[in-house]
Amino acid sequence: MKYIKLILIVTIGLMMTHCTEILDLENLSAVNESDVWNDPLLAEAYGNKIYADNLPGWSTSEANISDESNGGGGHMYGQLTENSVNYWPYTQIRNINNLLTNIDEGEISQSLKDRLKGEAFFFRAWRYFEMVNRYGGVPLVLEPQELNDDLLVERQSTSATMGQIIADLDNAIDLLPVIGAGSGDNDGHIHKGTAMAVKGRILLYYASPQFNPENNLDRWQDAYDANLQAKEHLSENGYGLYESFENLWFDEMNPEAIFVQRYEFPINTHQWAAATRPLDESQNATGGNWPTWEMVEAFPMIDGRPIEGHSDYDEEYYWQNRDPRFKSTIAYNGSIWELSGKAGRRQWTYAGGEANNPTQTGFYCRKAINAADDPFAAHQGTTYWIELRYAELLLNLAESANAIGLTADAYSELIAIRARAGIEPGEDGRYGLNANMNQSQMQEAILQERRIELAFESKRHYDLRRNRLFESKLNGTRRHGLRIELKDGVTREQVETANLEEQYDELFDQEVIEIDFQFDINWQPEYYFYAIPNSHLQLNSRLEQTAGWPGGTFEPLQ
Numbered sequence: 032m033k034y035i036k037l038i039l040i041v042t043i044g045l046m047m048t049h050c051t052e053i054l055d056l057e058n059l060s061a062v063n064e065s066d067v068w069n070d071p072l073l074a075e076a077y078g079n080k081i082y083a084d085n086l087p088g089w090s091t092s093e094a095n096i097s098d099e100s101n102g103g104g105g106h107m108y109g110q111l112t113e114n115s116v117n118y119w120p121y122t123q124i125r126n127i128n129n130l131l132t133n134i135d136e137g138e139i140s141q142s143l144k145d146r147l148k149g150e151a152f153f154f155r156a157w158r159y160f161e162m163v164n165r166y167g168g169v170p171l172v173l174e175p176q177e178l179n180d181d182l183l184v185e186r187q188s189t190s191a192t193m194g195q196i197i198a199d200l201d202n203a204i205d206l207l208p209v210i211g212a213g214s215g216d217n218d219g220h221i222h223k224g225t226a227m228a229v230k231g232r233i234l235l236y237y238a239s240p241q242f243n244p245e246n247n248l249d250r251w252q253d254a255y256d257a258n259l260q261a262k263e264h265l266s267e268n269g270y271g272l273y274e275s276f277e278n279l280w281f282d283e284m285n286p287e288a289i290f291v292q293r294y295e296f297p298i299n300t301h302q303w304a305a306a307t308r309p310l311d312e313s314q315n316a317t318g319g320n321w322p323t324w325e326m327v328e329a330f331p332m333i334d335g336r337p338i339e340g341h342s343d344y345d346e347e348y349y350w351q352n353r354d355p356r357f358k359s360t361i362a363y364n365g366s367i368w369e370l371s372g373k374a375g376r377r378q379w380t381y382a383g384g385e386a387n388n389p390t391q392t393g394f395y396c397r398k399a400i401n402a403a404d405d406p407f408a409a410h411q412g413t414t415y416w417i418e419l420r421y422a423e424l425l426l427n428l429a430e431s432a433n434a435i436g437l438t439a440d441a442y443s444e445l446i447a448i449r450a451r452a453g454i455e456p457g458e459d460g461r462y463g464l465n466a467n468m469n470q471s472q473m474q475e476a477i478l479q480e481r482r483i484e485l486a487f488e489s490k491r492h493y494d495l496r497r498n499r500l501f502e503s504k505l506n507g508t509r510r511h512g513l514r515i516e517l518k519d520g521v522t523r524e525q526v527e528t529a530n531l532e533e534q535y536d537e538l539f540d541q542e543v544i545e546i547d548f549q550f551d552i553n554w555q556p557e558y559y560f561y562a563i564p565n566s567h568l569q570l571n572s573r574l575e576q577t578a579g580w581p582g583g584t585f586e587p588l589q
Contacts, residue, residue: 068137077130078147084123085154086292087418089303091319093489094396098325098510100487101391101546107505109553113562113580118165120158121172127155129175149206153226156199159192160233164493166577167560167587168192183573188589193237200230212269212286219284219293219415224265228289228424231258235427238434239497241559244588248435255431262428265289270421272451277359280399283415290419296411303416304400304409309378310387312370314406317388320396320487322361324511324543327394329482330357335454335463347536355453360486362395364515364539365531371405377527381515381539384523391546392512396487422448423490426481433473441473445480452484501554509547516540560587 067073095102105111130151134144162169169192170184187195203226210222234257236242238250265271273279273287283293294300306319331337333352338344343352350363362368368378379385380393399414429444442464449462456462468476481494495501517526518540526538557579568574575585 064133065137068134068139071139071143074134074137074139074143074147078150081123081127081130081151081154083299084126085120085158087157088292088416089301089412090489091303091306093492094320094487097491097495098323098505099491100320100323100326100396101510101512106558107547107552107554108550109555111555111558111561113576114564114566116165116561117564117566118162119564119567120162121170124155124158124172125175127151127158128173131155132174145206146208149203149208149226150221152199152206153203153221153229156196156203156233157229159196159199160236163189163192163196164236164497165561166563167585168589170571170574171195183571185573186575186585189242189587190589193233196233197230200226200233204230209264209268212265212271212284217284219291221290224261224268224270225290225419227257227261227264228419231261231424231427231431232419234258235431236493236497238431240499241497242588244499251431251434255428255435255437258424258428258431262424265421265424272421272425272447274451276356276452279420280414280417281401287421288415288417289421289424290417292416292418294413294415296413300411300413301416302410302412304404304412304414305406307396307400308370308406308409309385309390309395311385312406312409314410316410321390321392321512322394322396322487323392323546324513326482326486327357327361327363327513329479329486330354330360331454331463331483333453333455334457335449335461347541348532351532354483356483356486360396360398362397364393364513365526365535368395368397369402370400372403379526381517381526383517384515390512393515394513398487417488422451422484423481426477426484430474430477433470433477436470438468438470438473441477445476448480448484496559499559501552501558502556505552506554507551509545509551511543512546514542514544 062073067077094100096106097103105115131148134148137144159169159171168187168189171187171192172184173195176182203221204223207221207223207226208216210216210220210224216222231254234250234254238247238254240246243250270286270289273282273285275282279285279287284291302316305313305316308317310317327349328338331354332341332343333354335354338349345351350357350361350366358366362378362380364378364380364384366378367375369376370378378395380390380395382389401408401414404412425444425448429441432438432444433441442461445464446460446462449464450456454462459466464476465472478494478498478500482491485491495504516539517523518538521538529535529538531538557577560577560579562577562580562583563574568576576583578584578586
């Protein structure tokens with residue numbers, strides 16, 4: 032007789048209404064599998080386990096492998112090996128396949144079956160795309176394997192794997208419920224709009240140069256159609272840009288949140304804030320997400336125009352008159368940042384201003400950092416993660432529209448995002464965007480908007496990667512920070528009582544410095560599709576290594 036183990040991981044937003052009944056059930060460590068699909072409480076518990084195993088969450092690693100932050104050694108300096116990138120979630124996929132294979136044999140209600148199957152199709156697509164995005168085509172396993180099955184499964188072509196991913200998402204779209212943004216059901220469960228928006232993102236990636244170097248316009252049309260349908264569906268159900276860019280991380284399940292992971296202390300927490308905050312306001316973690324000078328310079332002025340050549344830009348007072356998203360994203364020397372609820376607290380990043388592990392770039396990331404949290408609460412973080420939000424959907428739509436020649440249509444999406452940010456509209460109502468941009472110019476504008484709007488949300492690395500821009504934009508360069516020192520004779524007491532908006536240049540000397548101390552950035556072309564680690568090749572003799580790596584024969588563009 033077959034048994035399955037149920038580990039009941041309950042997270043905020045995923046707690047079912049009958050959790051007390053679940054806890055009353057006996058012998059949950061070994062449950063007859065047929066019982067699971069006949070009991071709605073056990074079926075929900077199994078579904079919750081799939082959520083817990085497969086939801087994406089907070090990460091500080093992606094910012095380091097881009098121009099957002101410092102670090103990222105192996106990727107940025109061309110030092111990766113075949114074993115450097117290991118993402119192989121077939122255990123999680125097996126659990127998903129188990130549900131899809133067996134749930135129809137049970138007697139739970141059809142509506143519950145449909146929702147759980149829709150969620151399973153969604154997460155299988157999600158896991159397979161995360162693999163395809165790293166390696167290209169991978170072995171497609173669509174049923175739970177048994178020991179007497181042929182376990183040596185070959186890599187499928189990238190196009191075949193993508194076809195399965197889209198088929199799974201279409202199944203999810205058909206089965207998942209419609210959930211309105213303001214309804215009580217909008218509690219963190221994925222829904223039809225989630226699957227539609229993720230489909231739009233995945234098709235955008237598949238149309239991008241990483242996968243589509245020949246620029247097949249049919250792929251861009253598919254991406255446009257999917258993102259437009261997602262936008263229409265979500266807007267009809269109350270989703271849209273949230274009024275506050277800064278608070279969209281703290282006002283949970285606001286209309287901008289489409290695909291999220293929610294957290295609850297002590298069951299499910301993260302260390303994003305602890306790793307990002309300065310050490311004197313952190314606990315057991317720090318040193319992540321230090322913004323580069325390049326990231327600081329990327330934000331435009333309040334009128335939406337770039338800082339280069341702008342008459343109102345002063346490099347000494349670089350924070351003044353900037354896009355309001357700047358101060359919601361970047362903590363700079365002397366900025367008000369009331370961490371741990373300390374009224375009037377300023378963040379000092381000048382040399383000697385921080386006693387413990389000072390930032391190497393002169394800046395901290397303040398996005399999604401709840402200033403009211405003390406160090407313990409930061410270390411046991413519960414701020415929810417938004418994997419995909421409405422602003423990204425608009426950017427995905429703008430990019431795919433531009434690629435098929437609808438450049439004029441892309442303006443409206445960028446304007447909506449800039450208007451929400453608080454950029455001034457200007458006399459022409461274009462919020463600082465140039466008039467009559469051609470396709471290439473619009474693509475640059477979209478990527479720049481993504482860089483600003485989605486900063487430190489694990490998107491910049493993948494935008495550079497899917498557009499094959501690492502070599503042209505970053506190779507041969509070094510990232511920079513700002514070294515700040517007190518002028519001779521200036522004391523800390525003086526700076527703490529000064530009017531920094533008018534006296535800053537009288538108090539500090541600033542110098543742009545390199546933070547890539549040893550090497551230039553040297554991204555290698557084979558990194559667009561990573562090697563399969565040797566541990567997997569040794570277990571499966573039919574696996575081909577990715578072309579471009581030692582012994583590689585698998586062509587990821589087929």
